[in-house]
């Protein structure tokens with residue numbers, strides 16, 4: 001209070017110390033108890049507060065000056081009036097004595113108060129004197145100060161003049177600066193905004209910076225470890241490069257060997273066919289020689305018997321001749337005897353002479369017969385000798401041919417062995433190449449423009465040597481995005497061109513591998529066309545029918561090498577996350593099957609060998625591709641197909657065809673179990689674009705969910721994550737052995753060239769690129785001696 005009053009100039013009613021003169025005067029008058037009730041009079045008094053009743057103060061004795069238990073209260077005019085009224089009331093209420101006593105008491109107290117006031121007044125006077133002294137001192141000092149102030153004032157006046165000049169200049173400057181300031185304020189406001197934005201940015205940047213710094217720190221650590229790893233990897237890389245170059249050269253050599261073997265095989269096969277022709281002609285020759293020999297033998301035998309009979313005849317003739325000679329000799333001796341005995345008659349002699357002549361003529365004729373017979377005999381003997389010679393010749397020819405046949409048979413066996421060996425080598429090399437790649441292979445196929453599509457080019461194919469036949473460029477919003485796959489089929493690629501590229505895989509199924517080929521892509525991009533083809537001309541047939549034809553053709557060829565095969569087929573579809581058996585008996589149409597098999601729960605199970613079984617699924621034994629074609633037609637009728645805005649005949653489910661092949665080689669006692677899975681996935685499509693509602697919407701949502709589960713699985717595999725979410729959908733769980741197991745897997749990514757589908761095409765190509773980078777297990781051939789469960793499984 002005091003310090004505040006020091007700064008204030010004294011009011012006219014105050015003295016020079018700032019004390020209210022009037023108030024002091026009034027206080028003096030209060031001390032005489034006669035207090036005029038004029039307005040504005042203030043009474044200062046000390047009192048003690050009794051019973052805490054501040055609103056009804058009671059005077060309980062002289063207030064002490066010591067301060068802490070005393071307070072100062074101001075009695076206003078009203079208070080004093082109230083006090084006097086109270087005094088009057090008391091005066092009227094009580095009798096005089098009491099009242100006078102009370103009054104005396106009051107007076108006593110008032111006296112004490114007055115005494116106290118007087119004391120205060122005394123204090124006040126001493127204080128006033130002190131203040132007077134102080135005032136004098138202050139006045140003196142003030143005079144000094146005034147002098148000083150005057151000097152200073154002069155100085156200040158001159159300074160003020162200068163300052164005025166300066167002020168004018170400054171005012172001008174100020175005006176100018178004011179303008180600048182206004183401008184600056186504007187810019188400041190804008191800057192403030194930008195600063196706020198910058199501050200927000202800075203805050204986010206500093207957060208990011210912190211994160212980045214943390215990342216950086218961990219990155220540095222990582223870099224260090226990576227550097228170490230890099231060094232080790234470099235060493236490893238060099239060794240790998242060496243190994244790789246060795247492998248490359250081995251691969252080259254193997255390829256050359258393979259080519260040579262293929263050539264040799266072709267030559268051997270050709271040789272074999274000529275040898276087979278030769279062998280057949282020799283066999284024919286042999287049979288004819290044998291027939292000739294038999295004939296000659298028969299002739300010989302006939303001639304032998306003729307010679308024997310001739311010899312008998314000759315002997316007989318000789319005997320006759322000898323007998324007749326003896327007769328002639330006897331007759332001649334008789335004639336001589338007769339001649340000696342001339343006594344006999346001439347007639348007898350004549351008769352005897354005629355007899356002798358007759359005998360001689362008979363003898364001559366018989367000699368002639370003998371000669372003839374001898375000639376006949378000589379001729380027959382000559383003929384016999386000739387037939388002997390020819391039979392000997394035939395025999396030697398026969399033996400020659402026999403040895404030739406034996407030689408040919410040996411050569412044939414050698415060639416067949418070579419073919420088997422060559423085939424084994426081919427399989428080994430083919431599988432080595434696939435194993436070296438170690439990932440899911442991806443083929444891309446772009447279908448041609450359909451009649452109702454705009455013929456604008458959003459898809460192009462690079463022509464550089466390294467990307468030829470493997471690259472595809474997609475243009476979106478003027479930006480060209482490039483992708484590379486194992487093979488890219490342009491729109492003009494025929495079904496045959498596509499099949500040629502996968503025929504090796506089909507062969508692998510016969511060799512005992514699990515093979516999985518599936519088609520992925522947006523609705524209407526050509527998946528069903530690629531997998532199944534179009535009904536009608538044979539050149540429109542898709543991969544499934546062509547693969548089956550090849551399987552049965554090769555089965556026929558391998559039969560010659562001792563292989564016997566048994567084949568089983570199953571077909572299912574996954575519709576709205578539910579498995580449906582497409583070959584279930586009495587299944588004639590979609591609705592019938594829905595009614596009959598709605599309650600059936602087909603469960604998927606994988607056994608320890610990585611084979612997949614679907615419970616209650618119909619499995620059909622097949623012996624020809626025709627049987628399978630019939631089953632395919634049956635299944636096609638049962639499939640869930642519908643019309644969408646994107647495709648007239650859209651597959652609303654995933655179609656899974658499985659051919660289980662069990663082969664047994666009798667000569668080597670080898671047994672193989674191959675599986676061929678051919679899958680036509682339902683088309684991915686945007687809900688907005690598909691225009692689906694109701695059931696179609698539900699189908700589309702189910703399709704998109706399972707396809708997104710497929711991409712989750714692929715991403716997890718690509719990142720080599722510990723947990724791969726195969727169980728998130730029926731499709732991925734069914735394909736588990738194909739995606740992450742030991743099967744040979746090939747994915748077709750079908751792309752539409754329609755400019756309105758460029759977004760979907762990009763998604764499909766990006767997904768396919770991820771799949772291509774995905775490493776799966778090494779394909780394993782399933783060979784054994786005896787199968788524990790010969791029933792069909794998925795893979």
Ligand SMILES: Nc1ncnc2c1ncn2[C@@H]1O[C@H](COP(=O)(O)OP(=O)(O)OP(=O)(O)O)[C@@H](O)[C@H]1O
Nearest residue numbers: 447448523524525526527528529647650651682683
């Ligand atoms: N390479 C091709 N050559 C000629 N026509 C083709 C080719 N690919 C597809 N098509 C035609 O394009 C249309 C759509 O093909 P498709 O039905 O195979 O598509 P999708 O991908 O199976 O569709 P969704 O997923 O809806 O079943 C069909 O009319 C088909 O004949």
